[in-house]
Structure formats: C-alpha cells, structure tokens
Amino acid sequence: MTERARLSICVPSRNRQDTFRQTIRDLIANPRPDVEFVLADNSDDPSVMNAFMAAIADPRIRYLPAPSETLPMQDNWERTMEATSGDWIVFIGDDDYVDPDVSDVIQEIARRQPATEVIGWNRPSFKWPSYRPFSGNLNFSLLNDVRRVDRAAMIQRMFLWEGASYVPASPFTVYHGAVSRAAMDNLKRRYSGRYFEHPTVDFDCGGKLLFSAMNFVFVNRPLSILGATEKSNSAAVGRYARAMEIYDTFIREKGNRFESGGAMDDFPFKSFLGVAGSIMSAQHWFKQRYNIRIDGWEENFVRAMATDCSRAIDRSEFELQVELCRRAIAAFAGGKYLPAFAPRFTGTHAGMFTGLNGTVLYVDERIGDCQTPAELYRILQSLTAPVSELKYEFGDARLVDAA
Amino acid sequence: MQANIPQLSICVPSRNRQRYFQETIKALTASPRDDVEFVFADNSDDSSIMDTFIQPYLSDARIKYVPSGEKVRPMVDNWEAAARETTGRWITFIGDDDYMDPDAAGLFRRIEAVEPNVEAIDWAKMTYFWPDEHRPPAGQAVPLTAEIHRVPKSLLMDRTFKWVSAKRVLLSGFSIYHSAVSRRLFERIRRTYSGRFFEHPIVDYDSLMKNVMHGETFIHVTRPLSVLGACPLSSTAAIGNRDRADKIQKAFHQEHSQPMDDWPCYKDYPFKSRHGVTACIGMLHHWFSKTYGHNFRDYEANFAVACAVQCEQSDNLEQFNIYAEAYREAFRIWKGGKYLKYFKPIFKPQTSSAAFMGFAGDKLFVFEGSEWTRTVAGFYRLVGDILVPVEEVSLDLSRRVVDASKDVNLGNLKRAGGMRR
Numbered sequence: 001m002t003e004r005a006r007l008s009i010c011v012p013s014r015n016r017q018d019t020f021r022q023t024i025r026d027l028i029a030n031p032r033p034d035v036e037f038v039l040a041d042n043s044d045d046p047s048v049m050n051a052f053m054a055a056i057a058d059p060r061i062r063y064l065p066a067p068s069e070t071l072p073m074q075d076n077w078e079r080t081m082e083a084t085s086g087d088w089i090v091f092i093g094d095d096d097y098v099d100p101d102v103s104d105v106i107q108e109i110a111r112r113q114p115a116t117e118v119i120g121w122n123r124p125s126f127k128w129p130s131y132r133p134f135s136g137n138l139n140f141s142l143l144n145d146v147r148r149v150d151r152a153a154m155i156q157r158m159f160l161w162e163g164a165s166y167v168p169a170s171p172f173t174v175y176h177g178a179v180s181r182a183a184m185d186n187l188k189r190r191y192s193g194r195y196f197e198h199p200t201v202d203f204d205c206g207g208k209l210l211f212s213a214m215n216f217v218f219v220n221r222p223l224s225i226l227g228a229t230e231k232s233n234s235a236a237v238g239r240y241a242r243a244m245e246i247y248d249t250f251i252r253e254k255g256n257r258f259e260s261g262g263a264m265d266d267f268p269f270k271s272f273l274g275v276a277g278s279i280m281s282a283q284h285w286f287k288q289r290y291n292i293r294i295d296g297w298e299e300n301f302v303r304a305m306a307t308d309c310s311r312a313i314d315r316s317e318f319e320l321q322v323e324l325c326r327r328a329i330a331a332f333a334g335g336k337y338l339p340a341f342a343p344r345f346t347g348t349h350a351g352m353f354t355g356l357n358g359t360v361l362y363v364d365e366r367i368g369d370c371q372t373p374a375e376l377y378r379i380l381q382s383l384t385a386p387v388s389e390l391k392y393e394f395g396d397a398r399l400v401d402a403a
Numbered sequence: 404m405q406a407n408i409p410q411l412s413i414c415v416p417s418r419n420r421q422r423y424f425q426e427t428i429k430a431l432t433a434s435p436r437d438d439v440e441f442v443f444a445d446n447s448d449d450s451s452i453m454d455t456f457i458q459p460y461l462s463d464a465r466i467k468y469v470p471s472g473e474k475v476r477p478m479v480d481n482w483e484a485a486a487r488e489t490t491g492r493w494i495t496f497i498g499d500d501d502y503m504d505p506d507a508a509g510l511f512r513r514i515e516a517v518e519p520n521v522e523a524i525d526w527a528k529m530t531y532f533w534p535d536e537h538r539p540p541a542g543q544a545v546p547l548t549a550e551i552h553r554v555p556k557s558l559l560m561d562r563t564f565k566w567v568s569a570k571r572v573l574l575s576g577f578s579i580y581h582s583a584v585s586r587r588l589f590e591r592i593r594r595t596y597s598g599r600f601f602e603h604p605i606v607d608y609d610s611l612m613k614n615v616m617h618g619e620t621f622i623h624v625t626r627p628l629s630v631l632g633a634c635p636l637s638s639t640a641a642i643g644n645r646d647r648a649d650k651i652q653k654a655f656h657q658e659h660s661q662p663m664d665d666w667p668c669y670k671d672y673p674f675k676s677r678h679g680v681t682a683c684i685g686m687l688h689h690w691f692s693k694t695y696g697h698n699f700r701d702y703e704a705n706f707a708v709a710c711a712v713q714c715e716q717s718d719n720l721e722q723f724n725i726y727a728e729a730y731r732e733a734f735r736i737w738k739g740g741k742y743l744k745y746f747k748p749i750f751k752p753q754t755s756s757a758a759f760m761g762f763a764g765d766k767l768f769v770f771e772g773s774e775w776t777r778t779v780a781g782f783y784r785l786v787g788d789i790l791v792p793v794e795e796v797s798l799d800l801s802r803r804v805v806d807a808s809k810d811v812n813l814g815n816l817k818r819a820g821g822m823r824r
Contacts, residue, residue: 142762356547367788368775382770385761
C-alpha cells in the first residue's frame, strides 16, 4: 500500500475469469492511492487468475487465489472481508464496476455526517455484449442529491416488501453499497461471529444491516454498474430454466441446509421459485435463526413473485414458474394469498421505454455501443453531474424514503 | 438518382472547412435510408480537397455534389446553387460542421399523413462544440420530449416581424436552416421572388422571413433532429468575441462584389454589420420591408431589447462597452432617437465554471467532451440512445397549440419518453 486504505473494494469471483480480468483492469486504471482492491478467486481452475495476477504489480491489490477446494459463496465473501483493511467496504461482482472515486463521496459524507454507517446509491444494470438475448433499458436518478434515509421505512421495504418490484426496494447492503468497518464489525458481533452466513450474501448482509446499523445515507446518482453475463445469477432473470440450473448447482455444491430442517421444511417459498423466492427463503432463514417476527409481508411478496414471473422472456418458462409459484402460494396459509398472484406474460417484444420518467432517466443499455460496465459508467458520467457537484442535503432533518 | 422522389433533401453548403465538411459527409451518408438526397455544395478557395474526397462517394445515388467554382461564390449564391439541385419533397439546410438525422425523412412522411397541409416543419435543436483547444468542453442541453404541435402563423408573424420574445436573434424557428420547407412552399417562394429562394446575405433569416410570410401550416417537433455544430472556425464560436467576429465578417464581405453595408437601402439605416448579429438581422428586416413594401409596425422597442441582449453576451467589459456604445449611437439617430430608451444593456460578467452535466431546470445536460462525442454525429448518436426514437415520436395533434419557440416546461413534466422496439 502506498497510503492507508480509506476504502476496500472487494471482488469475489468464481469461474468468470474473462469478466473478472476486465473488472480488475478497469478498477486499477484509477491511480488513486487511498483504495485497496481485495480480489478473491474461487474458481475450479486457479491457474487462469494466478497467471493474470502474477503479471500485475499494484501495491493496492490483495489477491486471494482459489483454494484447492471450492468454497461456498458465503465463505469466499467471508475471507474477502477478513482480508480488508479499509475504513469503508464495498463489494461488487466480477462482472460489475464501481467507481473508485466513490471514496471521495464516502469521505465527504463521513465528514458532514460522521454517524453514517451505510451508504447506498443508484446502480444501473448492464448486459455484456456477449449476453444480450433481448434489448433493455437502464435507469438512474438525475436528482444528484445526498440525504439521510429513514431506517424504519427501509425495514418495511426490505421485510414487508413494500413498493417491491421483484426484489425488495432497499439499496442498503455491502454489495454495491458502502458500509463502514465499524458497522460490519458490529454486524459480525451481533450475528454468530461472521460477516456472511447465508449464501444469498447480498440480502443476508442487507437485512442484518437494517437491524444492526442506525444511520443510512442515500446518494441519488449512479456510482456503480451491475453487470450481467451469460454466467451471472442476474442473467437468470426472465429465464427460469437458467434459474433452475443455478439452483441445482447451488444445491449440489452446498447442500440444502439453508432450506431444510425445522421451520424451513414447512416453508413453501424456496429459491427454486425465482429471484423473489430466493430472497424470501433467505429472509425466512434469518427470521427463524434470530427469532425475529415480522408480519404483513405476504401479499406484497406474492405480488413481487408475480412480477418476477412476468419478466420471463419465454412463455413456456413463464408458465412453468407461474405453476410452481402458484403451488407454493396455495400451500401457504390455506392459499389465502392466491388472489394477489396475477402474473402477466409480456415477452420481450413490447419495447422499452427511453426518456424521462419523473426524475429518473431511462436510456438504451447499448448506449454508445458500450462494451464493459466501466465504459457504460464513463458514458453515464457525461449525462450526470460530477460527484463534486453532489448536493448534500443534511440540513434537512426530515428523513427520506430512499426508494 | 433514386427512382422515386426523395422524401427529404439535406443540403450542406461549405466554405474552407473541409475537415468538418468531410466528417459531416461521412456521417450523413452512413445512413442506409434510400428516401433521402444529399446536396453537398463546396465553395472553397482550394477546390481540389473536396473534389478528391468526394470521388468515392459519387457512386452513391443519393449524393449531388456542387464543386467550387472558378471564383468564390457569395454565400447566398452557394446556398442558391445547392437549393437548385434539390428534388426532395422536403428541403433542409445545415452547416458543414452540423448534423441532421436522415431518419427525419420518415417522420416527415408520418406528419404529412396526419396533417396533409403542412408546409414547414421545425424541431428542437441541440448545440455541440467541436473539440477546441481554446474552449473547454461543456454540458449541452438536450430536450427530452417527443411530440408534435401546430404553431399558429399569427404567433410566428409576431415573433419574426415584431421581434416579440426575441433574444439576441429572432426566436421563431421555421427557417430552412435546421428546419424543413415543403417543396410546395419552396416553389411558391421562388415564384414570388424572381426565381430565387435566397436573396439576402443573411441567408437563414432571409428564408425565415419568407417562410413565415408565405407559409400556412407550421408544425413543431419537440424532439431534437439536428445538432448545430460550432467548430473553432465558425461564427457561433465567435459569439461575444468581437475580434473573431470581425475577422469572420471581413471574410464574409470579401465574398461579395458590394459589401452588404454599402447597399443603397442601408444608406440612412444606422445599424451595420459591425454592430453584430442582432443588427444584421435588423438589416435583413429593413431590406425585406423596403424591397417588398411591407410596413412592419410595433417592432422597434423589441428590437432595441434584442440589441441589448447581444451586448450582454460580450466576453468582457471592454467588448461590451464597444458594442453598447456603437448601438447607442445608432439608436440616437434611428427614428429620432425614440427607441434609445429601450436599449438598456447591463454588463453581466461571463463566469467560467466547470462543465455542467445532469438535470437542471428542465433539461438534461450532456457532456460534449467525452470519448463518445468526438464529432457532432457522435454526440447525436449518444443522445439518440436516450431520446425517444424518431419513429416513435407521438403524432397526436389534438394537443394544445404551443408556442414552439418557447421551451416546453419540463419542470412540470412527469414523463417525457417513449417506447423503443
């Protein structure tokens, strides 16, 4: 290290060396000395990344090579987190991008609002060119402001699924968000001595932070990009068969201990039902394990499942997912939430919206024929005010609802 | 030539800016559309540069090339030469450092289907500054709506001939420059004005006055269809800078056998081209009224306000004082000094700040200096991925009639986009 790390950018990876290497190249292209990059490979063939990393001499990098035996995802994330030294932590996927200059925004927030523990921001999505089975848009806010967020509203969004699309509308997690070291350590102390327990690592962390941290700040501007490739979990969105494949691999590699045994056995919402099902399964596990009772999520969640089904790009996959979800809903609480489940197949030929909706701008994800998430980020930089122009609205005592 | 009449003729007259002209030709001809015609009219001192460049393009049936003549043509004649070559149903002109979306041809066809009487179409424009070592790149405003509206002729008459709501220039829209004129209106104007479309050296506003005077049905498109480029050599880049403006003006006068200022109709008219762009449009206004017997009224105070706006856009106090004093002197003489009281320029220091990007007020500002926007067409392409596609522009003419030259108030707008397939 040339300077103490204020920010640790963590990238755990598994078997996606092509995008992982690109992500590393893009991150280290930023010369700022106050960030460290913790790069943790967990691939079947360790030699690819080992050879690549051997050719890079950057003192900001901490590289964790793939171990002889594949680690469960939560263990790979855990060792990544353990290797960090920064005051703040950000995790991204190996096909994503985060602007290392987010460190300036974090420092400025910490200076103005020292109690801040968790920071969220806009993270537009990007499909890599090799994986564009259908065209799509991406969106981000043009407000360019920074505000404190009402934690209670976020808990409702996360656990009651209020205002959810197919996922809960809470942007606060260490994945594409920043968490102070103190908040991460507090979470670890509070929950079984680990940073990450459940394989649905992002929502495992996000859910726990809403209970263990108090001070949340939201930046209404894009600061990172969520990438998707053929091999991503997010690429399974709209492709149920792909989701099933990922689920099968998951069960094969890690067993089913998070979805079976005790109260998990009787809970019909499991990860094979899709993205919403997967998050609900993780939330149920968390609530059971830590004796947290939250009522009133059912109807919103069932609607989110319907939205998840509606994202199918293929009618037969849509019908399969709908049928499995319907069975699960019927098996829950005497089927009383079935009326809220009304998925509609729209397909991918309905077109996509570009332009302005409220203060959110929608653009074609192929804008500028961008090839990588970092390139997309640079394009968005030319559409958004620079981070130096962010409006810090901390004078306003009112807490906002980030979503 | 194509078998059918082209839907749109895009004319690009040029003089001595071959580097930009070549980029514009490349960008326009990259369009695969076969219902457009391109008229490239060179008027450079060295004809060989464009004559050589254009050779491989001449096999493109959509292109008509007017080479430079033995002698440099006055700008108005070069524009007329380009206009004569056109065969399209619609005609538009852009500068050699500008860009126009050829897909506008399809939109015009759709507009004609819903309003068969349409004679002139105007649209939202964007501005782009080519890379210039003397000027840091900035964020350029991008309007986000995509609708069409009728614009009443009475409103355009007021804005054009009474200078209502004028800023530094008239804000009417509906010139032939970055607006389109139907063949029907084009020929009507030619018949009216001794077989010429362009007569006055201030070509764009010359066409504006004729279009507004003789056109009947005007449609404004709120989606941008073209970009006004400003290269280091262009007159747009000289706004506020008297020295650069003087140089450009001098070169302009040299093209004419008799400089505009010496025309008999300006003998007793105190505003001259050296006063700047507002005075130039005033000269055109004066010429048009004298030559064709129009007795325009109630414009004088608005004109004085516009002249003040021009002064206020000076780069520095010294230039402001020079312009303001020159105008003041002219207003003292003009019409018995009656309108001097309306000429009240106030110096406003031009603050140089970092390029602004993002959403401000009612527009999105897009940075013009990125690696994706090295040319004017690149800028349009990038912005095109945000805007509603041209083919999806809403053609609902039942909406209220809007004042086209006023920006649609996006501050109140909840949704300004459309579906892309």
